[in-house]
Amino acid sequence: MSGSDLVMYEEEFGKIDEELQRLYIQTSAKVVFLVDKNGQLIASAGETHDIDTTSLASLTAGNIAATGGIARLLGEKEFTILFHEGEKDNIHISLIGQRIILVVIFDSRSSLGLVRLRVKKVSEALTRIFNDIAAKSEREKSEGKIDESPFAEISDEDIDNLFR
Amino acid sequence: MSFINYSSREINCKIVYYGPGLCGKTTNLQYVYRKTNPDQKGKLISLATETERTLFFDFLPLALGDIKGFKVRFHLYTVPGQVFYAASRKLILKGVDGVVFVADSQIERMEANMESLDDLKINLAEQGYDLDKLPYTVQYNKRDLPNVAPIENMNKLLNPRNIPSFEAVAVTGPGVFETLKNVAKQVLVELKKHY
DSSP, rough: OOTOOOEEEHHHOOOOOHHHHHHHHHHOOOEEEEEEESSSSSEEEEOTTSHHHHHHHHHHHHHHHHHHHHHTTTOOOOOOOEEESSSSSSSEEEETTEEEEEEEEEESSOOHHHHHHHHHHHHHHHHHHHHHHHHHHHHHHHHGGGGGHHHOOHHHHHHHHHTT | EEETTTEEEEEEEEEEESSTTTTTHHHHHHHHHSSSSSGOOOOEEEOOOTTSOOOEEEEEEEEEETTTEEEOOOOEEEEEOOOOGGHHHHTTTTSSSEEEEEEEEEEGGHHHHHHHHHHHHHHHHTTTTOOGSOEEEEEEEEETSSBBHHHHHHHHHHHHTTEEEOOOOOOOOTTHOOOOHHHHHHHHHHHHHHH
C-alpha cells in the first residue's frame, strides 16, 4: 500500500472544495462530488443530504472500473467520460488525471453542454491540485515528517477498542 | 490503498473478501451488516443476479470508531466468485488494503478453493501486489456441515505460510467478526508502519 496512498491535507482540501462549489454554482447542478478511483468519497458540494454519497461513490468507482475494463478489451486506454440520462436526473462522470472521478448530477435546470464545458475547465484546476498533493505527500515522507503522524502511536489497545 | 483525510480527520481502508463461488463471502458481509449498530454502518449494496449470485460486488461501509481523533472507516467488498466473472473480479482488487480469503470447508470444494487462491495471487500480481506482503486472513467457512475437511489438511493446502486463520459458520456468525477484526488489525498495523 505504501507510495500510492492518498493523503489529503487541510489546505488542498480547501482548494478542492472551492473548485467544487464553483462548479456546482456554474453548472446549476444538484450535486457535485469527487471520488477516488477506489471508491472513497473525497469531497462534495450541493444537495447531498438525501443522497447516500458513500454508496454512490463506491458504485461510481465500480462503474468507471467496469468501463475501463471494456476500454482495454477494445484496445482503448480509457473512456474518460460517462453519461447516464434519466427521466429527471442525469449523471455526468469524468475521469481526471487517471486517478480521480468527478461526478455531476443535474436536472433540467442545467444541460449536458454546459456541464461538459465547465467540467473540462475545472478538470485542469483539479489535476494541478492533485499533483500538488502527491508531491507534498512524497516530500513529507522523505523529510521524515511522518514521525508527527497520529498513526505512529496507534497501540494494540486502540485497535482492540474499535471492536468493543 | 488507504485514504487519509487530515481535513475531515478520517481514515478509509478497503478490505476485499475473496474465494470460490458459493463459499460465503456475501454471507459474511450480511452477517456483519445484521450485527452492527445502525450508526456504524451504511447500506449494504449487492450487485447480484436474479438468483442472488454476486454479479459485480457487494459493498458495506463500516465506521468502527476513532483512533487518535481519526474516524476509522472500513469499506468491505466481496468479489463475484464464479469462474466466468474473472474480469470483474480483478477490478474489485484495485486499491485493496487487506484480503480475507474465504475457503469452503467441504471436501468436494478443495479444488475450487485452490483454484481461487491461485486466481487471487495472479490478479493481485497484475495490480502490483504480493499476497505475502498484504494484510491477509484466511477463513475456513461452513464448519457446521458434515462433510468438511480437517483443518490441518486445509492449512496445508491453502495456508502454507500459516498466517492467521479462523473457523467460521458465516450464516449463524461464529468466526465472522474474529476474521474481520484480524484483517482490520493487520491493515491498521500496516498503516502505522507507513505513516
